[in-house]
Amino acid sequence: MNGNRTIGILGGMGPLATADLYHKIILATPARRDQDHLHVIIDADPTIPDRSAALRGEGPDALPGLLASARRLQLAGADFITIPCNTAHAFLPALRPHLGVPVLDMIAATADRVLADFPAARRVGILAYRGTIETGLYHHALRDRGLEPLSPSPEDQRRLVDAAIDGVKANDTGPAMGALLAEAGGTLVAAGAEVLLAACTEIPIVLTPAMVPAPLLDPTRVLAEAAVREARAPALTAPAFVAGAGG
C-alpha cells in the first residue's frame, strides 16, 4: 500500500454509471504513472433488486443486496465506500449502522457543492430518475441549505427523463437520449432554475453541459472528487456512522 486509503465502489446500479464513476476517479487523481493512482475495489452485483420499485413497496427489498455488496468490499479491503446510484442513497440510513467503514454521501456532497460553486443561485433544477424524485433526497438536501428545488412535471418526468435513463441503462448512449434530457432541462431553466443537477448517474453519460442553458452539475464528478480527497487525506473526514459491528 502507498499510504492512501482504498476506495470501495458499490456499483452495478447501473453498470455504465459505475464505469463512469471509476473513470472520473482516475481522471481526478494526480498521477504520472500506474503506481501514483489509488487502490479502487469495485463490486458490481446486478442482482441487487430495483431500488425505485423497492422504495415504492412494489418489489423485493434492496437492502440485503446492498449490504452484502458493501461487506464484500469491506472484506476485500475498502477503507470507505462510494455508491454511484442516487436512488440507492435512500438506503444509507439503514445501511450505515451495519458497516465498519464510512459511506460517502453523494447527495449531501452535491448540495454542498451548489452552495460553494454557485453562491448566488437560489433555484436548482433536478434531473433525476422517478425513484430519486419520489424519495425527495435532493429536495430535502437542497431545502436544508436554503435552496429551492425545481423538478419536471409528471408528464416531462415520464416522457423525457425516465425514458432517457431507461435508454442508457439498456446501453443506448446515442444522441436521442441526450436530446430528451436537454428538453427537460431547458424547461426547468425557463421555469427559473439557475443551476441544473444531472442527479442520476446515467445522465452525464449522454447529457453534456453545452446541451442545456444553465450550468450543469454532475454529482458523479462531485463524488469522484470527494473520494479522491478522502483517499489522500491524512485522516478520514467522512463521518463513520458506526453503530453495529463491522463486517
Place this chain on the structure above:
Amino acid sequence: MNGNRTIGILGGMGPLATADLYHKIILATPARRDQDHLHVIIDADPTIPDRSAALRGEGPDALPGLLASARRLQLAGADFITIPCNTAHAFLPALRPHLGVPVLDMIAATADRVLADFPAARRVGILAYRGTIETGLYHHALRDRGLEPLSPSPEDQRRLVDAAIDGVKANDTGPAMGALLAEAGGTLVAAGAEVLLAACTEIPIVLTPAMVPAPLLDPTRVLAEAAVREARAPALTAPAFVAGAGG
C-alpha cells in the same frame, strides 16, 4: 445470483485500461435493465510494481502483488479472472498454479481471433509497450498459429509507441498520443502488415480503427467478449490450470 458466473478483473495496470475493459464488458452484455448485466468485481491495486521493469530484472517482482490481487478477487467471489494488461500475461504461468479459478488469456484469445476474423492474413503488426515486445508474448502466440509478427523498429518503438502509452498512463488521452500510434501503425502496414494489433490496453483509448490503413484488432474487446461468453456459458470453457490449493 442470476445463474451467470462472476467476472473478476485484476486491474490497475493501468487504471484507464481497467475502466476500458469494464466498459467493453458492459457493452458486450445483452441487457435491457440493470439486473440483466453480469456480476463484475474489480481490484485495481496501483502498488503492483511495474511489470516491464520486473521482467527486465530492474525492479521488484510483480508476482506477489498480482497474486494478492487475484486472491482478493477469488475471496470476494470471482469465478474466473481477466487481466487487462498485456505485459502482466508474462506472469500467467507463475500465477495460475496458485489460484483456484481460471485466468482467461487475452493474448491467446487475440491470436485465435486473427485466424477467425482475417483468415487470409499472414503478417500481423504489433503495437505494444516495450515490456510486451521484450516478452515476445504476441510473437510466440502468432508464430504458434503460423502467422508472421511484425513490430516497430527500436527507434519507432521508443519515440512513437512507448511515448504514447506513457502519455495515456499519465491521463493524456488527447489527439497527439493517437497520432504517434497512427504513425507507427502506418509504418508497419507499409512493411507488409495486413492486420494491426492494438496490443497494449492503453492504445485503443486514443487510437481508433479509422486512424490506420489496415484492420485494427483490439485485444481488450476480444477479452471483454470472451469474459461475457465465459460468464454466460453453461459450463466454464477456460482451462483452469489448477495445480495448487485455491485461495
